[in-house]
Amino acid sequence: MTTGFIAETTGLLERTPQVLRALLVGLPEAWTDTPDSSDGWRPRDVVGHLITGEETDWMARTRRILEQGTSVPFDRVNRVAMLNRDAGVPLDDLVERFAKLRADNLAALGDLVTDADLDRRGLHPALGEVTLRELLATWAVHDLDHIGQIYTGMAGSHDTDVGPWKAYLGILLRRDDPSAVAG
């Protein structure tokens, strides 16, 4: 295994479809039909948001950096595109759609980018100048952030089943009050 930044980052990114399959495919709906907060997302909404990222965000922005640098800002991403687009699509199908897109994107990334490109710059419409390194790190941490959100929704689906143990389960306490307990 190479130990460069791109290998380290894709080493995480390529795992996400496997994790989502192991976690979600075939799981009883009793675990998967609850949002992470009162105005939050269910696991299927999170997977849909990850699909949007594969379709319109990470590789589109990588290409923009490589082709146009900071001369043209990134296009904005519709964070909630999945809510209409994916209505009625089974969760298991969303996971497989995501897996295919992710695999295609990592193959394209491998063809397009080397560690020598990581300091190249692009223009984020709100954040200003960013590097390709920051974009790729964000792609990976964005996965972690949203899979954490899936875990929170899944825990919330059994909020009352745990009875008095809720007092020890930060993932449930934070759904009611984000400042209740660190974690």
Place this chain on the structure above:
Amino acid sequence: MTTGFIAETTGLLERTPQVLRALLVGLPEAWTDTPDSSDGWRPRDVVGHLITGEETDWMARTRRILEQGTSVPFDRVNRVAMLNRDAGVPLDDLVERFAKLRADNLAALGDLVTDADLDRRGLHPALGEVTLRELLATWAVHDLDHIGQIYTGMAGSHDTDVGPWKAYLGILLRRDDPSAVAG
């Protein structure tokens, strides 16, 4: 698939080893050597804590309920037993140790318990009377809580790499201030 509570709960519990393998085994250490908070746990500490649960908590308490009801309280669990016990053990080995213990425990659970037992009661040393249903639900949500903690540590390992995008990544903002952003 049966749709009873035990089937639903074990349907989640049996996935955790697969998720941990997909997420952690072989992952570069750059992702796995950071705790979820300044006084928190690294992914290896979390897996060690899950091992302790398999060895001394969930099935021991299930048996205590079945054999002694509320007449003898549960033994307390050492939440930090892993910090000394597992020092120097490779993370990948911890994942496999956990997987073996979890498989054995789910097999034992299947032999010992049916949905007809779920209202049987035990005595928690701090929380008082609890049901077997609550114990088993807590086993599953405890998995979700601690895997969420693994995700937070992994995200934290790349806190600075994301540059200005940190402002959009709740999983990083909450490491600095739990009340910074809901999720």
